[in-house]
Amino acid sequence: MSSRVFPKEMEGTITFTRGVPPPEAFPIEDIGKCFDAAISNDPDVVLQYGHQQGYLPLRRELASEYGVSESEVLVGNGSLQLQDLLAACLVRPGDVVLTEQPSYDRALTTFRRRGARVKGIPVEDDGISIERLEEALEREVPAFLYLVPDFQNPTGVTLSTEKRRRVVELAEERGFWVVEDIPYRKLRYRGEDVPLLREVSAARVVTLSSFSKLLSPGIRVGFAIAPSALIVALSALGTETYLSPVLPTQAAVAEYLRRGLLEPNVERLKSLYTPRWQAMLDAVRRELPGARAFVPDGGFFVSVFLPGDANTENLAGRAQQRGLVLTPGPSFFAESDDEEAPGERFVRLPFCAVTPGQIEEGVKRLASLL
Amino acid sequence: MSSRVFPKEMEGTITFTRGVPPPEAFPIEDIGKCFDAAISNDPDVVLQYGHQQGYLPLRRELASEYGVSESEVLVGNGSLQLQDLLAACLVRPGDVVLTEQPSYDRALTTFRRRGARVKGIPVEDDGISIERLEEALEREVPAFLYLVPDFQNPTGVTLSTEKRRRVVELAEERGFWVVEDIPYRKLRYRGEDVPLLREVSAARVVTLSSFSKLLSPGIRVGFAIAPSALIVALSALGTETYLSPVLPTQAAVAEYLRRGLLEPNVERLKSLYTPRWQAMLDAVRRELPGARAFVPDGGFFVSVFLPGDANTENLAGRAQQRGLVLTPGPSFFAESDDEEAPGERFVRLPFCAVTPGQIEEGVKRLASLL
Numbered sequence: 098m099s100s101r102v103f104p105k106e107m108e109g110t111i112t113f114t115r116g117v118p119p120p121e122a123f124p125i126e127d128i129g130k131c132f133d134a135a136i137s138n139d140p141d142v143v144l145q146y147g148h149q150q151g152y153l154p155l156r157r158e159l160a161s162e163y164g165v166s167e168s169e170v171l172v173g174n175g176s177l178q179l180q181d182l183l184a185a186c187l188v189r190p191g192d193v194v195l196t197e198q199p200s201y202d203r204a205l206t207t208f209r210r211r212g213a214r215v216k217g218i219p220v221e222d223d224g225i226s227i228e229r230l231e232e233a234l235e236r237e238v239p240a241f242l243y244l245v246p247d248f249q250n251p252t253g254v255t256l257s258t259e260k261r262r263r264v265v266e267l268a269e270e271r272g273f274w275v276v277e278d279i280p281y282r283k284l285r286y287r288g289e290d291v292p293l294l295r296e297v298s299a300a301r302v303v304t305l306s307s308f309s310k311l312l313s314p315g316i317r318v319g320f321a322i323a324p325s326a327l328i329v330a331l332s333a334l335g336t337e338t339y340l341s342p343v344l345p346t347q348a349a350v351a352e353y354l355r356r357g358l359l360e361p362n363v364e365r366l367k368s369l370y371t372p373r374w375q376a377m378l379d380a381v382r383r384e385l386p387g388a389r390a391f392v393p394d395g396g397f398f399v400s401v402f403l404p405g406d407a408n409t410e411n412l413a414g415r416a417q418q419r420g421l422v423l424t425p426g427p428s429f430f431a432e433s434d435d436e437e438a439p440g441e442r443f444v445r446l447p448f449c450a451v452t453p454g455q456i457e458e459g460v461k462r463l464a465s466l467l
Numbered sequence: 468m469s470s471r472v473f474p475k476e477m478e479g480t481i482t483f484t485r486g487v488p489p490p491e492a493f494p495i496e497d498i499g500k501c502f503d504a505a506i507s508n509d510p511d512v513v514l515q516y517g518h519q520q521g522y523l524p525l526r527r528e529l530a531s532e533y534g535v536s537e538s539e540v541l542v543g544n545g546s547l548q549l550q551d552l553l554a555a556c557l558v559r560p561g562d563v564v565l566t567e568q569p570s571y572d573r574a575l576t577t578f579r580r581r582g583a584r585v586k587g588i589p590v591e592d593d594g595i596s597i598e599r600l601e602e603a604l605e606r607e608v609p610a611f612l613y614l615v616p617d618f619q620n621p622t623g624v625t626l627s628t629e630k631r632r633r634v635v636e637l638a639e640e641r642g643f644w645v646v647e648d649i650p651y652r653k654l655r656y657r658g659e660d661v662p663l664l665r666e667v668s669a670a671r672v673v674t675l676s677s678f679s680k681l682l683s684p685g686i687r688v689g690f691a692i693a694p695s696a697l698i699v700a701l702s703a704l705g706t707e708t709y710l711s712p713v714l715p716t717q718a719a720v721a722e723y724l725r726r727g728l729l730e731p732n733v734e735r736l737k738s739l740y741t742p743r744w745q746a747m748l749d750a751v752r753r754e755l756p757g758a759r760a761f762v763p764d765g766g767f768f769v770s771v772f773l774p775g776d777a778n779t780e781n782l783a784g785r786a787q788q789r790g791l792v793l794t795p796g797p798s799f800f801a802e803s804d805d806e807e808a809p810g811e812r813f814v815r816l817p818f819c820a821v822t823p824g825q826i827e828e829g830v831k832r833l834a835s836l837l
Contacts, residue, residue, distance in 0.1 A: 120511040128514065129506040132715065136499040141490040144498065144683035174544050174687075178709040206707055313514035315714040317544075337576055339548040343713040344685040345502065 111451065111459035112422040116250060116310075116397040119450040122369065123313050124362050128349060131356070135348030143344040149336045150328070151320065152347035158354045159320055163295070163304070168325040171332050173342050176280065176307040176319030180204055182331045182338070183241075183303065183321070184211035187274060192240040195233060197225050199400075199429030199443055201250045201278070204243055213240065217431035220249065222391065224256030227263050234271055241274035241303070246294060247282040248396025251429045251445035255394060258291050265294055268301040274327075278305040281396035283363050286371045288394045295322065303327065308350055310397065311363055316346040369449075374399075376453035377446055380460035385467075397449050403442045407467040412444070421462040481821065481829035482792040486620060486680075486767040489820040492739065493683050494732050498719060501726070505718030513714040519706045520698070521690065522717035528724045529690055533665070533674070538695040541702050543712050546650065546677040546689030550574055552701045552708070553611075553673065553691070554581035557644060562610040565603060567595050569770075569799030569813055571620045571648070574613055583610065587801035590619065592761065594626030597633050604641055611644035611673070616664060617652040618766025621799045621815035625764060628661050635664055638671040644697075648675040651766035653733050656741045658764045665692065673697065678720055680767070681733055686716040739819075744769075746823035747816055750830035755837075767819050773812045777837040782814070791832040 135143055142148065150156065151172025160167045173179045180203075188194060190212040196205065198217025208215050216239075218229045225244065233239075242264070246256035256264070268275045277294045295302040307319035321331060335342070353359060377399045381390050387404035403409050413425040426443030444463065448456055505513055512518065520526065521542025530537045543549045558564065560582040566575065568587025578585050586609075588599045595614065603609075612634070616626035626634070638645045647664045665672040677689035691701060705712070723729060747769045751760050757774035773779050783795040796813035814833065818826055 115516070117516055120515065123510055123514045125506065125510040125514065128510075129503060132502045132506060133499060136495065136502060140493055140495040140498075142685070144493040144495065144685040145490065146485070146487055146679075146684040174709055174713055175711075181708050203707070203710065210707060309516075314516040315512070315514040315711065317709065317711065317713040337573070337580060338551050339545055339687065340573065341545075341685065341687065343544055343687040343716055345716055345719075346713055349715075 110420045110422060111455050111462065113444075113446050113451070113459055114422050114424045116447050117450050118310060118314065122366055122449075124358070124365075127353065127356075127358050127362075128313060128316075131349040131352040131358075132345065134352045135345060139348060143348045145344075146341045148344060149341055150332045151342055152344050152351055155318075155347045155351035155354070158351055159322070163322050165299075165322055166325070169328055170320060170322055171328050171335070172318065172320045172347055173335055174319070174339065175309070175317035176278065176305045176321075177203055177207065178317075179305055179319050179321045179331070180207050180276075180278075181211065182334050183276065183305075184208050184213060185334055186327070186330050187240045188213045189240070193237055195230070195239045195242045196431055197244060197249060197252075198431060198433050199251050199426075199440065200243065200431060201245060202424070202428040204278070205429075205431050208243070215431040217433040219433070219435070220252050220254055220391075222254055224249070224254055224260050225264070227260055230264070230267065234267060238271050239273050241276050242268065243276045243278065244294070245278045245281075247279050247291070248284070248393045248398070250281070250396075251398055251443075252391040252400045253393030253396055253398045254391050255291060261292065261294050261297050265297045265302065269298065272301075274301055274303055276303045276305060280307050280310045282306070283311060284367060284370060284397070285395035286367060286374050300324070311359060311366070312350065312353065316350065317343065318347055318350045372453055373448040373451065373456060376456040377448035377460070380457050381446070384460045384464040397447050399446045399448060401444050401446065402439060403444060403467060405442065407442065409442050409467075412441075412466060415466050416463065419462045419466065421459055423463075480790045480792060481825050481832065483814075483816050483821070483829055484792050484794045486817050487820050488680060488684065492736055492819070494728070494735075497723065497728050497732075498683060501719040501722040501728075502715065504722045505715060508722075509718060513718045515714075516711045518714060519711050520702045521712055522714050522721055525688075525717045525721035525724070528721055529692070533692050535669075535692055536695070539698055540690060540692055541698050541705070542688065542690045542717055543705055544689070544709065545679070545687035546648065546675045546691075547573055547577065548687075549675055549689050549691045549701070550577050550646075550648075551581065552704050553646065553675075554578050554583065555704055556697070556700050557610045558583045559610070563607055565600070565609045565612045566801055567614060567619060567622075568801060568803050569621050569796075569810065570613065570801060571615060572794070572798040574648070575799075575801050578613070585801040587803040589803070589805070590622050590624055590761075592624055594619070594624055594630050595634070597630055600634070600637065604637060608641050609643050611646050612638065613646045613648065614664070615648045615651075617649050617661070618654065618763050618768070620651070620766075621768055621813075622761040622770045623763030623766055623768045624761050625661060631662060631664050631667050635667045635672065639668065642671075644671055644673055646673045646675060650677050650680045652676070653681055654737060654740060654767070655765035656737060656744050670694070681729065681736070682720065682723065686720065687713065688717055688720045742823055743818040743821065743826060746826040747818035747830070750827050751816070754830045754834040767817050769816045769818060771814050771816065772809060773814060773837060775812065777812070779812050779837075782811075782836060785836050786833065789832045789836065791829055793833075
């Protein structure tokens with residue numbers, strides 16, 4: 098028998114890749130009970146075709162939360178599916194779509210696959226650069242601007258209230274849609290909520306969100322809130338694509354909300370994630386002093402641009418050899434007007450599915466590669 | 468109090484439109500128990516992202532049933548979603564897709580939306596016309612040929628073994644895919660099974676099916692079986708489109724299969740549907756003697772071409788006024804080389820979600836419109 102000289106965290110591979118909740122995040126027993134209730138209480142609806150726009154009781158819960166009518170709510174099989182429908186409805190071949198730079202990698206892929214030229218506008222500590230956005234709008238009006246305004250994926254930054262006002266104003270002046278994707282919004286570990294873009298002015302805003310980060314990703318319940326004419330178009334394409342959404346999962350979520358279980362679960366998640374967030378902030382400050390770090394107030398991600406003189410070539414590949422799994426930075430970067438390719442120096446550090454010990458060790462390994 | 472002079476079936480609207488199972492078809496209690504077991508037994512998987520190709524235990528069940536490996540099975544959110552992915556993967560702009568004429572209306576729409584020119588090959592009493600198929604292949608090779616070989620939607624006919632052999636032979640000679648969509652196959656009310664096209668030779672065959680007609684449509688569990696290289700491509704596009712499929716529903720189906728509940732449920736459904744099938748056959752013979760009827764051995768549909776001299780103009784609209792809801796015939800018809808537009812005279816008569824009394828009364832109302 099060999100004696101163990103290292104603490105457990107120093108062994109094995111550490112994964113800083115996808116924004117996936119840890120298994121201990123799932124309220125298994127309550128979800129099970131809600132499935133049970135959903136199927137016993139409304140079998141003729143949840144087991145049948147129909148409710149193409151999403152399970153009506155869930156649409157009503159969401160309409161009430163967001164202060165809109167049911168006709169402005171679409172619930173589908175996860176929010177990526179809704180991003181795909183949205184891009185299919187709004188993008189004409191050759192259209193430009195603007196995103197934050199960096200942005201959610203799967204959104205970039207989806208918009209490109211639907212024919213968009215995706216252009217990235219740099220993110221600053223308080224969100225997308227308004228100056229650079231205005232410059233881009235001088236050149237052409239996009240089909241839409243895609244933003245993750247709260248605890249952005251991948252950087253972690255939050256768009257300031259002042260910038261939200263200007264974004265919405267520009268959208269209304271120039272006539273483009275703003276898609277605000279807010280899956281992390283309720284996971285705030287410090288400070289106060291900033292108004293939603295739709296709260297500033299909803300006319301040109303599509304709000305996307307999901308229960309993946311608050312309840313369970315496997316149930317794939319995502320939703321869109323938008324003016325009803327756009328919801329009608331999205332829903333019609335959804336019906337053509339998948340006929341009806343999966344209903345038992347939506348009904349289980351409706352039951353979970355009806356029972357008032359979401360808010361206590363979010364509080365539980367915040368208690369679980371806050372020490373991990375703190376550990377990641379501390380580790381980045383301590384181990385990567387030369388990096389430009391984005392410091393989030395919530396969500397799933399801290400991120401850094403590594404120092405310009407660091408040897409980041411093939412960083413993800415070299416990290417793997419040291420037992421550290423990273424997503425290659427360029428995945429999060431769209432085409433931009435910058436000559437520099439800062440994606441090479443960009444690292445997203447998801448902290449929710451790793452323990453404080455793993456976080457410390459993982460960031461140490463990252464520092465050792467520079 | 469008015470006395471009731473009409474039997475109940477003669478009142479109210481009768482719906483002969485979509486192929487939807489009646490609520491009494493759903494094994495509610497067993498499905499509820501299977502959801503329960505699925506969530507308690509494997510929560511870290513079914514509530515999480517992952518299993519992009521479908522819930523592994525369900526893929527294993529299906530692989531075993533169809534005599535293939537897991538790598539040849541993809542389970543997604545309903546089979547229409549898989550048809551959409553398939554069309555996106557196989558159709559290049561301008562490609563032709565061949566279908567039976569008439570065919571499943573939503574499939575036609577999906578293939579067209581993905582850029583195909585859809586051409587219909589007439590259906591005969593033993594399935595697609597081989598002569599007309601060969602003529603069409605002389606002109607161009609399609610991306611794929613889409614067939615519903617068992618109890619076809621909408622006609623109800625079954626493709627003969629001899630024709631299946633020839634179709635597969637042509638596909639292999641000319642190098643196109645044959646998509647066999649078999650959601651109704653297990654609902655046979657008389658006679659013996661005909662071999663699957665994949666049983667004749669699987670190299671160019673994609674088999675699509677689902678649990679919508681055997682268990683529940685609302686769960687949206689559909690699957691594709693195909694050579695693994697094609698499954699990899701479909702699954703990659705699925706991951707880009709919806710990230711992961713909805714897993715709790717797939718896990719509930721896996722549990723339902725594991726418990727051996729599917730076969731008894733299919734027997735129960737056959738007992739429920741056989742008298743309705745018989746009632747529809749009788750009513751069509753009695754009330755529509757001048758029509759060309761397709762006589763099915765199973766499934767959901769009887770169908771007729773009304774007599775050529777019948778006044779079928781605006782048939783669906785006139786039927787509605789008589790309390791009879793029909794799907795307009797042309798929905799099921801693709802472009803074809805025939806000058807005639809037989810869609811105007813075509814009526815699909817789904818019998819599973821209506822009682823024998825409603826069937827008799829509905830067919831009488833139809834006859835009265837001619």
